[in-house]
Amino acid sequence: MIELNKVGVLLRDETEPNPFAELAALLEKKSIKAVLLAWDTAAPDDLDLIIAMGGDGTVLKALDVGSTVPVLAINFGTVGFLTAGDRGELTTIVARLTAGDYIVSERLVLRCRHPSGEIRAINEVIVRTSNRFCFVDVHVDGTKIRTIQGDGVVVGTPTGSTGFLLSAGAPIVMPDVRCFILDGIHEHNFTSRTLVVSPDSNIRLSISPKTRDPHVYLTADGRQVRDLKPGDELQITRSETSAKLIYFDPHYFFHNLSSKLDW
DSSP: OOSSSSEEEEETTTTOOOOHHHHHHHHHTTTTTEEEETSSSOTTTSSSSSEEEEHHHHHHHHHHHHTTTTTTEEOOOOOTTSSSSGGGHHHHHHHHHHHTEEEEEEOOOOOOOEEEEEEESSEEEEEESSSSOOOEEETTTTTTEEEESEEEEEEEGGGGGGTHHHHHOOOOOTTTSEEEEEEEEEOOOTTOOEEEEOTTTOEEEEEETTTTOEEEEEETTTTTEEEEEETTTEEEEEEESOOOEEEEEEHHHHHHHHHOOOO
């Protein structure tokens, strides 16, 4: 059970009406201080928890601004695969949270080293072009396995399997499975298949000189990181730190699949 003294709250920009005052009042009754977090600033070091109020994009941002802090996500968006409750359940959520009636789901996180630094990603890392084919040489643990020809390449986590990878036709993977998911985007190869690899693997993506599109982009969890060019390489491994999400239902994953995908 997490000892709660100070909780950060991250709101989706367009959330109306602003629910912070209501949530802060509920937490104050439990002697817990609530502070409103900014999207472009790292969270304070003394937070015990972050409550993200929005959709999955808000959740990913909360995991970014407070990379070592557990996150409880309340759905103020539309889909919300990563959320643990809805906006109308604030009183119940706070009661269960302060009673310790929850579970902590630890998620694998990607570490991506690129030509000018490194980034963490909860869902996926994507290399893609804007118009022409992208040719990407894929190496796993030092061995070249293939060259992907298409709009790009995505390397994701089980958490990301219900995000971009879902729209790409990759398999849905339970979050407690430890693996990487590697797939091409609109490949010019009808025999191509999604590849699931060990989380201890080292994945190297090399932008081939065959790539003619001058605009090659690296994105992580939906945010653009930098431009790439032929000859650039990415090294993708498992991050030493995991992401922690709070849930109240032991079967939350299948519940969310049922409610969000109409299974």
